[in-house]
Amino acid sequence: MTREQPPGAEPCAGSSTNPRAALYALCVGFFMICLDAPVVNVAVPDLRSSLGASLNSAVWVNSAYALSYAVPLILAGRLGDRYGPKRVFLTGLAAFTLASLACALAPGTAALITTRSLQGVAAALMAPQVMTLIVHLFPAERRGRALGVYGAVGGAALAAGPLLGGLLVTATGWRGIFLVNVPVGAAGWIAAYRLLPNRRPAREHRLDAWGIVLSSLGLTALVFGVQSGEAYDWGTVAGPVTIPGLLVFGVLCLAAFLGRQRYGTEPLLPLRLLHHRDFSAAALAGGAMGAAMGGLFLPLMIYLQGDLGYGPTAAGALTVPTFVLSSLCARAAGKRSDTTSPRLLAGTGFALLAAGVGTLAALLGPGAGGWPLVPPLLVCGIGIGLVSTPLAGVAVRTLEPGLVGAASGVFHTTRQFGGALGTAATGMLLEARVAGSAATATQTALLFPVAALLVGLGCCTLIRPTTPVRPG
CATH class of the missing domain: 1.20.58 (Methane Monooxygenase Hydroxylase; Chain G, domain 1)
Known part of the structure; x- marks a missing residue:
């Protein structure tokens, strides 16, 4: 039986589209762009020694990606509305794969920063189309489960990043972390081309x-x-x-x-997008979540490596259980959000995150060990999973199809800008310390993510408390 298409859109190509298979094809590309930053972080020391790069240049290998990823997201969402999300997604995935190859072949730091910028633009083309296609592939009563898979993939990428990066750098050097994207990206492109519906707009949109x-x-x-x-x-x-x-x-x-x-x-x-209460609340909460995540892991990594003497791979490995649990909880929260108020799920997640980060700050006394940090990090993992999926569903649940692409672009933009703000704010707090250990500085810096999470919890109260539409 063919599912009825949303109003204002042409039918998806091929009534035989398998939504579940299409979702998994989308997840290949999404996994790649989520994996990219944590994998590259692990490779920074090898990259510096291989290319003779300064610390500032090495940092800009990731900063260039983050900047070029964040800026085009609104435009990328609208491009999906104009040309169709499948076409834009495939373009982004092809460009990301080619840019990864160029990164692996880069002869120096300047070339690597340039190719990383191109990689970021390609990732920006892909990211908004994932949410857009999920909205068009799944009816409202089944969308939460699909978004749960989407959230779980993000958590799995963050969990796998430090370990996979360490293994690749050890086996092949820093170039291997980019080369691995080439066969994976090619396979993902073929799968997406064959499985994604070719939904096109009912009318031609002009770009401003x-x-x-x-x-x-x-x-x-x-x-x-x-x-x-x-x-x-x-x-x-x-x-x-x-x-x-x-x-x-x-x-x-x-x-x-x-x-x-x-x-x-x-x-x-379209400014009428901001008149949708649920979307505006979800976008603001997403920005707060991004700020909290950007503000949590930077000082934590500095503490683990500065005060406790952990190596980069060991420090990253300590957070792996957090993201594994986040991935599992995101999947479960997606299923529950089909029958439970997403406001309750997201609000509970923000509260747990604030409690987990607050506990971390209290435990980070001078000389504290790493293992006592695991329980609060696991609480944070549950919170991350409970927040990410319901917020994505809330952002698009009341929108007409013509606004979904723009909404997805704005939602991702607020999250990325929040992450940049969180990293900058905690960096300032770390630098502002006059005296004391890395533990004391980290305790102070963690006040910012706690504050951001409380802002996110407040935004959740603005979300309407209704439950999603149930089938039948």
């Missing part, structure tokens, strides 16, 4: 050129300023360009962007 320019400039300035402020001591970047100036410029560009969206006939960001 000025909106693209203003949003790109604004987000680039803001994300770069927040992400790199500490590296430049919140002062001069080059010549007359300063971090405060970039932040002000970014805010002005985004203000002009929003003004244009209000009066444009084909806005890049």
Whole structure:
């Protein structure tokens, strides 16, 4: 039996589309982009020694990816609305695979940073299409389970990243972490081409050129300023360009962007999207979640390696149970969100996360061991799983099909910007310490993710307490 297509869209190509198989094909690409950052983090020491790179250049290998990933997300969501999410997803996956090969062949640090930027843009093309296609593949009463798989894949990638990265670097050197993407990406592209429905918009959408320019400039300035402020001591970047100036410029560009969206006939960001209470609350909560995650693991890794003397792989391995549990809980939360209020699930997750991070901060006294940190980290894992899947479902559950692509782009943007803000804020707190051990500095820095999680919990109270539509 063919499922009825959403209004305002042409039918998906091929009534024989298998939603479950299509979901697994999507997950291959999503796993790759989620795995990328934790894998590269482990490779930084080998990368520095191999290329003779400075610490700042090595850090920019990941920062360039994060920046180029965050900025185009809104545009990428809208591209899916215009050209069809399958076409944009396949383009992004092909570009990501080729960029991975270019990263592996990079002769120096500058070339690697450039190819990592291209990899980030490709990832941005893919990410919003995953949520969009899930919405179109699954009816409301079955969507939570599908989003549970989506959340579980993200958790599994974060769990596998440190160990897989360590194994690849040990066996092949840093180039191996990029080369492995080539066969996986090629297989994922073939599977996605064969299994994903070719849903196309019912009418041709035009892209707002000025909106693209203003949003790109604004987000680039803001994300770069927040992400790199500490590296430049919140002062001069080059010549007359300063971090405060970039932040002000970014805010002005985004203000002009929003003004244009209000009066444009084909806005890049339809402002009526923000009138949906559930979407706005979920996007804000997602930003808070990103800030908390960005603010949690940076100081924790510094503490484990600075105070306790763990190596990078050992420090990463200590967090593996957290993300394994997160993956399992995301899958379970997806199933439950089909019959239980997602506000309750996400709110419980934020509360558990705040309790787990608060306990971590209390335990990190000078000379504390690593194993006592495992129980609160496991509580954090449960919280992460309970938050991620329900929030994604809430963000799109009341939207008409024509807004889903834009909504997915904005939702991912707030999460990425929150992560950059969290990393910058905790970095400032770590740098601001006058005296004391890494443990004392980490205790102070962890106050920021606790505060962000409480903000996220407050956002959850704005979500309508209704349960999803049940079948029959």
